[in-house]
Amino acid sequence: MPKLTVKSATLLVLAVLIAVTPFFFPSGYYYRVGALIFVNGLAVTGIVILTGYAGQISLGHAGFAGIGGYACALAPEYLGLHPALAMVLGAAVSAVLAYLVGRPILRLKGYYLAVATLGFGILVSMVLNNERDLTGGPDGIAVPELGLRGVLKDWGLNLSNGQFWYFFCGIVLLLGAWIALNLYQSPTGRALRALHGSEVASGTVGIDVARVKLQAFVISAVYASVAGSLVALQNKFITPDVAGFMHSIEMVTMAVLGGAGSVLGAVFGAGILTLLPQALTVLAEYEQLVLGLVMMLVMIFLREGLLPSILRRLRGRGE
Amino acid sequence: MSEFLQFLFSGLTVGAVYALVALGFTIIYNASDVVNFAQGEFVMLGGMITWFSHAAGLPLPLAALVAIIATAALGVAINKLAIGPARGAPVVSLIIITIGASVFLQGAAQLVFDKQIHSFPAFSGDTPLRFGGATIQPQSLWVIGGALVVFVGLWLFFTRTLLGRAVLATSNNRLAAQLVGINTNFVMTLSFALSAGIGALAGVLATPITLTAYNVGIGFALKGFAGAMLGGMGNPKGALAGGFLIGLIEALTAGYLSSTYKEAAAFVVILLVLFFMPQGLFGRRSTERV
Amino acid sequence: MTLLSVEGLGIAFGGIKAVHDVSFRVEPGEIVSVIGPNGAGKTTLFNMISGVYRPGAGRVLLEGEDVTGMAPFRLAQRGMSRTFQNLQIFQNMTVLENAIAGFHLQERGTVLADLFNLPSSRRRARQAEAGARELLARVGLERAADREAASLSYGSLKRLEIARALAMRPRVLLLDEPAAGCNAVETEEIDHLIAEVAASGVAILLVEHDMKMVMRISNHIVVLDHGEKIAEGAPAEVSRNPAVIAAYLGTEEAADADG
Numbered sequence: 001m002p003k004l005t006v007k008s009a010t011l012l013v014l015a016v017l018i019a020v021t022p023f024f025f026p027s028g029y030y031y032r033v034g035a036l037i038f039v040n041g042l043a044v045t046g047i048v049i050l051t052g053y054a055g056q057i058s059l060g061h062a063g064f065a066g067i068g069g070y071a072c073a074l075a076p077e078y079l080g081l082h083p084a085l086a087m088v089l090g091a092a093v094s095a096v097l098a099y100l101v102g103r104p105i106l107r108l109k110g111y112y113l114a115v116a117t118l119g120f121g122i123l124v125s126m127v128l129n130n131e132r133d134l135t136g137g138p139d140g141i142a143v144p145e146l147g148l149r150g151v152l153k154d155w156g157l158n159l160s161n162g163q164f165w166y167f168f169c170g171i172v173l174l175l176g177a178w179i180a181l182n183l184y185q186s187p188t189g190r191a192l193r194a195l196h197g198s199e200v201a202s203g204t205v206g207i208d209v210a211r212v213k214l215q216a217f218v219i220s221a222v223y224a225s226v227a228g229s230l231v232a233l234q235n236k237f238i239t240p241d242v243a244g245f246m247h248s249i250e251m252v253t254m255a256v257l258g259g260a261g262s263v264l265g266a267v268f269g270a271g272i273l274t275l276l277p278q279a280l281t282v283l284a285e286y287e288q289l290v291l292g293l294v295m296m297l298v299m300i301f302l303r304e305g306l307l308p309s310i311l312r313r314l315r316g317r318g319e
Numbered sequence: 320m321s322e323f324l325q326f327l328f329s330g331l332t333v334g335a336v337y338a339l340v341a342l343g344f345t346i347i348y349n350a351s352d353v354v355n356f357a358q359g360e361f362v363m364l365g366g367m368i369t370w371f372s373h374a375a376g377l378p379l380p381l382a383a384l385v386a387i388i389a390t391a392a393l394g395v396a397i398n399k400l401a402i403g404p405a406r407g408a409p410v411v412s413l414i415i416i417t418i419g420a421s422v423f424l425q426g427a428a429q430l431v432f433d434k435q436i437h438s439f440p441a442f443s444g445d446t447p448l449r450f451g452g453a454t455i456q457p458q459s460l461w462v463i464g465g466a467l468v469v470f471v472g473l474w475l476f477f478t479r480t481l482l483g484r485a486v487l488a489t490s491n492n493r494l495a496a497q498l499v500g501i502n503t504n505f506v507m508t509l510s511f512a513l514s515a516g517i518g519a520l521a522g523v524l525a526t527p528i529t530l531t532a533y534n535v536g537i538g539f540a541l542k543g544f545a546g547a548m549l550g551g552m553g554n555p556k557g558a559l560a561g562g563f564l565i566g567l568i569e570a571l572t573a574g575y576l577s578s579t580y581k582e583a584a585a586f587v588v589i590l591l592v593l594f595f596m597p598q599g600l601f602g603r604r605s606t607e608r609v
Numbered sequence: 610m611t612l613l614s615v616e617g618l619g620i621a622f623g624g625i626k627a628v629h630d631v632s633f634r635v636e637p638g639e640i641v642s643v644i645g646p647n648g649a650g651k652t653t654l655f656n657m658i659s660g661v662y663r664p665g666a667g668r669v670l671l672e673g674e675d676v677t678g679m680a681p682f683r684l685a686q687r688g689m690s691r692t693f694q695n696l697q698i699f700q701n702m703t704v705l706e707n708a709i710a711g712f713h714l715q716e717r718g719t720v721l722a723d724l725f726n727l728p729s730s731r732r733r734a735r736q737a738e739a740g741a742r743e744l745l746a747r748v749g750l751e752r753a754a755d756r757e758a759a760s761l762s763y764g765s766l767k768r769l770e771i772a773r774a775l776a777m778r779p780r781v782l783l784l785d786e787p788a789a790g791c792n793a794v795e796t797e798e799i800d801h802l803i804a805e806v807a808a809s810g811v812a813i814l815l816v817e818h819d820m821k822m823v824m825r826i827s828n829h830i831v832v833l834d835h836g837e838k839i840a841e842g843a844p845a846e847v848s849r850n851p852a853v854i855a856a857y858l859g860t861e862e863a864a865d866a867d868g
Contacts, residue, residue: 010548057411059418104594110410111354115544116593119586122541179724186717186723186730187737190702194710197699200661203681204691205777206714215720245537249418255413261701285430292423296401298418299412 008182010264018170022032022163031162037274038169039230041267045252047224049180051252052260053189054216055196056106057114058070059248060121064094064221065228066128066243071134071253072232073143083146091222098221099214106213121248128240140239143232148196165234172230176223177263183219192216224251246288253295259305268307320453326574327567328450332459332528334566335466336362339521340543341550341558342469343514348489349553350510353402356417359540360424361515364390365522366531367428370437379439383523387516393424394515395508396452403507421536428533441527462524469517470559477555490553538582542569545589551599560600564588610672612637612812613689613781618657618667619836627653628836630667633829635781635812641805642815642823644847645833646856651816652694654833655785658814659691660684671781686714690779692770694786694816698758705754707769708741711776715740744772749798763790781812787847788819800826824848832856 004012021034050056059214071090075081081089105116128135135141149164159167183189191212191301195202202209232238241247250273258269273294277287340358347355368386373379397420405416442461447454477483489496489506497503520595521539522531529535546565550557565585573581620628627694628650629767635641643651648654652850656662658669663678670676671687679687709716722730733764745751761769764809767787774782784803788796797817804826807813817823823830830847832840834856840847847853 051411055409055411057414059414073863086561104590111414112548112593114356114414115541116590118784119589120542123583123586126580126583147554182726182730183724185734186726187713187718187733188720188723190710191713191717193702194699194713197701198697200681201693201697201699201773202710203661204685204697205711205773206685207680207684207710219720219724246422249422252415253419256412272504286426287427288422289430290426292419292421295419295422296416299408299416300401300404303408305413318836 006262007178007185010181010262011174011178013264014174014267016021018174022166028160031160031166033274033278034276035169035234036231037267037271038173039227039234040254040270040274042169042173042230042264043224043251044161044266044270045173045176045180045257045263047251047255048260048263048266049183049192049223050216050220052262053184053196054213056072056213056216058117058217059083059114059221059245059252059253060119060124061220061224061251062225062243062245062247063121063124064098065231065247066124066240067094067097068225068228069143069232069238069242070128070141070228070250071225072229072277073141073238074134076144082193082232083144084148087226087233090229091225094221094225095218098218098299102214102217102221103302106210106217109149118245118248121243122245125240125243125245128243129310135240138240140237143236143238144148145236146233150254169230169234172266176226180263182188188212188215238319249295250291253291253298256267257298257306259307259309261304262307265305265307269305272306322574324451324453327590328453328455328459328566329573330570331563332456332462332526332566333569334546334563335343335463336529336539337542337546337565338466338559338562339517341519341546341562342466342548342555343365344474344543345474345553345555345558346510346514346517348547350486350507351402353413353417354415354544354552355397355402355420355514356540356544357397357420357424358514358518358538358543359536359538360421361394361430361518361536362522362525362539363428363531363533363536364393364424365519366526366535367386367432367437367522367533368519369523369526370439370531371432372438373439379442382439386523387519390519390522391516393466393509394518397515398507398511402511421540425536426462434533436530436532438526438530456528458524458527462521462528465524466559466562469520470555471556473513482509490576501586505599541589542566542585545585545592548599549588549592551601554599554601557599557601560601567591610636610637611670612672613658613814614652614670615658616668616670618654618664618669620653620657620662620665626836628657628833631831631833631836631838632639632667633838633841635814635829637780637810637812638807639828640807640815641829641831642827643831643833644817644820644823649833649856650836651833652785653836655691655814659689659783659797669702685777685779688777688780689783690774690781690786690787691783692767692774694789696763696766696770698766698770700757700759702758703754704745704750704756704758704761704769705738705741707758708745708772708776709734709737711744711773712737713742714767714777731861732776735841741772741776741782744776745769747775748772748802764795767837768795768799768834771799775806779811782806783814783838785816786818788817788822796822812847839843 050058068090072083072086075089077082077088101120108116128137191207194207195209199209228242253271254273255266259265325369340362345356347353349571366384368389369382372382372385401416401420405412422596441458443457447456477487485501488501493503542565546562547558549564568588569581569584572584611634616632616633631654645651659663660679660681668675668677676684699710716733719732720727745754748771750765750769771787787798800822803813828842830844831838832847832853839852839856840850
């Protein structure tokens, strides 16, 4: 039997999970939760590229999710764009903004980069909160229907709203995972991982560190933006919380919880942190407490993340 | 002119709080090279614990003392339980740990206290004092005075006492400090206690003016960090000056430009400082060794 | 034409002159060694030439072009490569991937091709991998190709670093203590490798503590002490130079003062 590459194994596992889990759903509500996991998984896959591959931190990526989300609310209304095109526009705006902001910011390292990205995220959420005339302020704004479900219905594929978003987000996640896995083993991905390993050595082999960092930043911003768009389109509503500080922190936590170095780990982390509040609905006040605790515990005891630690243990037992 | 003076007063008041937070950052940064993003939570805890103890019947000065001591103890606990075990971890891990501590403390404050906005009476009444056509709250003088007293106290501690010098030695070279017999673990404990205590004091002094709630910490942390960075990371004089400057910039932005975006002023300053003079006003440029 | 020439290079840290007014040249196919007691400024000199530090004074010319203070990645694009005294290995990658990283300039293409795994991207990656495997074989690491780089011994990592540097097909190669931590057999292998690379026309600048090796393979030796050039010449001349002997006899004293 030919050896399964990490890439095909990851895609296979994801595809099977997406296709098979609905058979175990006790109610239609779980399609919603599933879709949310996939969207979070998509945003976190972007963080994997930035943090897991390239070793750069961002505490402001929710800002790009906010741009993606509000693009779907505003572009159809003001520019008459179809929501699907609004999503593309949002991604483009996020990419351009990431490029412009990233150029100066990514010269910074460690704490300084963390604070600069955090400041960027807060600025975005401040604008979304304060420009009431445009964004509706803290109360949020309505988002038009994507309309793809109706098209599918005409073609004879009749899905409930929950089912449609579950499979749609699942497919987008698969696509995002495929792209991230392509990148991993490509020359650009290698350059990203090289700069994570040693910036000095990267320079001596000719890697333009500033340039590849910027590439990772822009790519991950597009992931966050598309995830933000999907949330907005699915809920047909969006509030500035999507761009908030806590959302940025959640993204990073999901990535490191699952294992920032691998796409499957990221989705795993997104799954756990998305399910946790659902499981704790009775204990909603504990959410922040638990989130903070998870962040600290993972970084102290499982620095490479949950999934790699589990895999290592399994492998250790097998030998 | 009186308008400008008014903005100046309010800028100096919030600036004093930021300066105290920046000093807290500086102490921990110097002792451990860690930027403690939970620094703002100490300010929140100072305010919240004082309010809670005062509401429970303690006289205000005693309530404030309880808050400062409890927060200092929490600072030590964070060092022992979360930052200490991750010594030598990559910066990204340390950032996530201290942010985690910050989120955790916010979550805990929500549970132990509540989600309301709180305050307690000003120390010397609410009758505004008049200066050249502008007014200033007596509490503002407490805050500004507090920042200056803490700064002088720290300066004396670090330059005049053996213990203070031990802390400085540790910050210069941890290994060498250990070799000459300094208990660097104790120095770390002390730094976190001091830093958390100063943060709590800032919360105690500022709450009658700025009010407090479980989620005010992150704002203080960011502006304190902006102040510390503006002054030059690791430099106490810079932290003091930087904190006051951030406060002034914020107040003048609110007064002359836009009160909605006064919060943005601090971040714009952070970004500008980072881009154009990453070593800050009083910092030194360093060369990375390979 | 002179490949690398260093003219009056100097740098000071906090007012102390770490390197002062050092000049020399390296011709194609030549091996020039920089020697001197600990703390003489050898690595600092390397860091200035390779763009890690910006020199305070003087110039670095690469084939006549002024490249002083140019970022390392730009120097790499112009054909300069180096290894590090204290190793700069990509610890998060496998041995093979480390070697492939050396092919970055040859394998890089557009990001879009990489994101969508287009045939052009796959082809570039395949070529780089083939080249990397060849180089690993050349430094005797072919069997370790799929191991994590972090799991290798110090001597093996030294050779991996050389392989990575060679992957760029440099015209100027700076080697900072390539034989440190290697046993006699390994040292001799590295010795041959360096000679072979030089024979192909590459200009090699070497810092090495193993004096036997330096005397054996160098065409030309530059001696530094306290950041200044105190002697220069063929190995035989330099080893007889009274100033050099004095500097080396003073080594222990100097090391004490440094410590």
